[in-house]
Amino acid sequence: MLTLERVGKTYGNGVHALEAVNFSVGPGEIVAIVGGSGCGKSTLLRAICGLDTPSQGRVLLDGETVTQPHEKIGIIFQEPRLLPWLTVAGNVGFGLEDRPKPERDARVAEALTRVGLSDKARMWPRELSGGQAQRVAIARALVPRPEVLLLDEPFSALDAFTRVDLQDHLLGLWADRRPTLILVTHDVDEAVVLADRIMVMRPRPGRIFDTVETDLPRPRDRQSSDFDRVRRHVMAALDRSLKPAVKSDANEGAALWW
Amino acid sequence: MSAAIEPAAQPKRNDAKRAKSVLSRYSSPALGLFLPLVLALGWELAVRAGFSNGRLVPPPSVIYATFAELAKTGELQRHAAATLARVVSGFGIGVIAGTVLGAITGYSTLVRRFIDPSLQALRAIPSIAWVPLFILWLGIFEASKVTLIAVGVFFPVYLGVMGAVTSVDRKIVEVGRAFRLSGFNMVRRILLPAVLPAYVIALRSGLGLGWMFVVAAEFMGASEGLGFLLVDGQQLGKPAQIVAAIVAFAVIGKITDWLIVGIAAPFLRWEDRFKSQASQD
Ligand SMILES: Nc1ncnc2c1ncn2[C@@H]1O[C@H](COP(=O)(O)OP(=O)(O)OP(=O)(O)O)[C@@H](O)[C@H]1O
Ligand SMILES: [Mg+2]
Numbered sequence: 001m002l003t004l005e006r007v008g009k010t011y012g013n014g015v016h017a018l019e020a021v022n023f024s025v026g027p028g029e030i031v032a033i034v035g036g037s038g039c040g041k042s043t044l045l046r047a048i049c050g051l052d053t054p055s056q057g058r059v060l061l062d063g064e065t066v067t068q069p070h071e072k073i074g075i076i077f078q079e080p081r082l083l084p085w086l087t088v089a090g091n092v093g094f095g096l097e098d099r100p101k102p103e104r105d106a107r108v109a110e111a112l113t114r115v116g117l118s119d120k121a122r123m124w125p126r127e128l129s130g131g132q133a134q135r136v137a138i139a140r141a142l143v144p145r146p147e148v149l150l151l152d153e154p155f156s157a158l159d160a161f162t163r164v165d166l167q168d169h170l171l172g173l174w175a176d177r178r179p180t181l182i183l184v185t186h187d188v189d190e191a192v193v194l195a196d197r198i199m200v201m202r203p204r205p206g207r208i209f210d211t212v213e214t215d216l217p218r219p220r221d222r223q224s225s226d227f228d229r230v231r232r233h234v235m236a237a238l239d240r241s242l243k244p245a246v247k248s249d250a251n252e253g254a255a256l257w258w
Numbered sequence: 259m260s261a262a263i264e265p266a267a268q269p270k271r272n273d274a275k276r277a278k279s280v281l282s283r284y285s286s287p288a289l290g291l292f293l294p295l296v297l298a299l300g301w302e303l304a305v306r307a308g309f310s311n312g313r314l315v316p317p318p319s320v321i322y323a324t325f326a327e328l329a330k331t332g333e334l335q336r337h338a339a340a341t342l343a344r345v346v347s348g349f350g351i352g353v354i355a356g357t358v359l360g361a362i363t364g365y366s367t368l369v370r371r372f373i374d375p376s377l378q379a380l381r382a383i384p385s386i387a388w389v390p391l392f393i394l395w396l397g398i399f400e401a402s403k404v405t406l407i408a409v410g411v412f413f414p415v416y417l418g419v420m421g422a423v424t425s426v427d428r429k430i431v432e433v434g435r436a437f438r439l440s441g442f443n444m445v446r447r448i449l450l451p452a453v454l455p456a457y458v459i460a461l462r463s464g465l466g467l468g469w470m471f472v473v474a475a476e477f478m479g480a481s482e483g484l485g486f487l488l489v490d491g492q493q494l495g496k497p498a499q500i501v502a503a504i505v506a507f508a509v510i511g512k513i514t515d516w517l518i519v520g521i522a523a524p525f526l527r528w529e530d531r532f533k534s535q536a537s538q539d
Contacts, residue, residue: 083430083451085452
């Protein structure tokens with residue numbers, strides 16, 4: 001169980017990026033976080049995984065406070081961030097350095113098969129396409145078997161087909177061991193396809209504005225009317241999350257009044 | 259129609275491609291050799307035909323004879339070994355100092371603010387200008403020569419390492435942090451491989467300067483070394499000896515450079531370079 005208790009973050013330059021974010025995510029749950037640009041989504045993920053420390057509040061994993069990167073929490077960034085000096089297999093096994101080699105090799109091979117890249121094990125990252133590189137990044141994050149996996153807009157740099165393909169891959173991988181997934185995305189469809197719960201954030205300072213339970217059976221049909229209903233719901237919440245921020249600005253409020 | 263032709267045409271095209279790549283692999287060094295060979299041959303013929311006595315510009319055959327003579331008496335080896343020893347010790351000291359200081363200043367902004375300006379100021383001084391001081395301090399024997407070479411090697415290595423460390427991608431470092439690397443493991447698994455390509459370049463330019471400065475150092479007065487052969491050849495009016503020493507410099511300098519490249523190559527196969535990409539096609 002991952003719990004956030006009144007997590008807030010103020011950057012050194014005075015930007016108030018997060019304020020009093022509270023929520024818990026149970027084991028195996030998939031949560032999507034959506035919100036306008038700059039509303040603190042990345043900040044939130046970085047606080048959860050311990051890359052940054054929150055200025056207020058705390059993050060608890062199974063009752064233990066997370067203050068620095070934790071072995072049970074993995075993260076996938078927006079870019080693959082593969083290490084160019086390691087082969088694909090070397091990258092995937094990066095987090096298993098302390099395991100005996102046979103075990104490492106077996107787990108790397110298994111993970112590469114799962115993401116459909118077993119024939120690329122000996123290639124260099126520069127020889128991969130964007131989608132393949134992101135799949136390697138997913139395998140790398142999953143191989144240490146994290147209990148919580150954070151994804152910061154992992155597919156946003158990819159074309160629509162590859163994105164849908166990778167969403168399916170991700171669900172397949174999730175079904176293996178059912179880690180908790182927390183996924184930041186700009187793509188409402190992606191959130192509705194993947195998540196059990198969608199949290200809409202509001203900017204300045206970033207906080208949770210609304211939470212939508214998707215409550216759809218898997219696998220989800222993107223064409224179904226239920227899917228569409230949930231999507232509209234999230235869209236409406238997103239719209240509302242952006243509006244008050246505009247009104248709160250005194251000058252613009254005056255302009256609207258005129 | 260075209261589908262039927264394709265399979266038959268394929269191997270031929272591959273053969274042609276392979277033949278072309280073999281050709282280009284051997285022909286491009288050959289192309290580079292063409293001009294010097296023609297000039298050397300022309301000069302040799304001109305001297306033989308009596309157009310010139312070749313006293314000031316000795317023809318290749320005379321240079322070769324001098325070279326062979328020096329090698330046979332063991333003189334060449336003795337002088338080359340003396341020069342090589344100076345370069346190796348100066349290079350070693352310069353590389354160690356440059357690497358340590360470059361790594362520290364690259365890593366810590368505070369230290370960089372403290373010592374980098376002074377080092378940059380020292381760098382602005384032409385290193386040869388130190389020679390009189392080094393001789394006063396360290397005498398005219400090996401110590402002052404090795405110091406001069408070490409100073410020459412130090413700056414490119416220092417600058418290269420500092421630049422490489424400061425420009426390591428923050429995003430890659432973050433990957434290391436996310437996998438809970440810190441301290442020694444962060445250096446070993448992230449920072450070292452990330453700076454390696456730039457480090458090799460820094461070492462190579464340091465070595466180049468090392469060879470340059472060994473000549474200056476040996477001009478300062480030496481009883482042995484390839485630089486001594488140069489001075490000696492000038493004073494005794496033996497241009498062939500000068501050219502032979504120059505050739506020895508070129509050969510040994512190139513070999514030491516190849517050594518660095520060769521040792522580093524297995525660690526740099528991953529590099530995504532325009533050059534390596536182009537040579538594969
Ligand atoms: N390292 C930093 N130092 C100072 N301010 C920062 C830093 N990182 C982010 N911010 C600020 O914090 C706020 C939230 O940034 P964050 O990156 O979390 O947004 P985001 O929701 O991920 O946006 P996007 O969807 O565009 O990625 C922004 O106003 C940003 O300017
Ligand atoms: Mg972001």
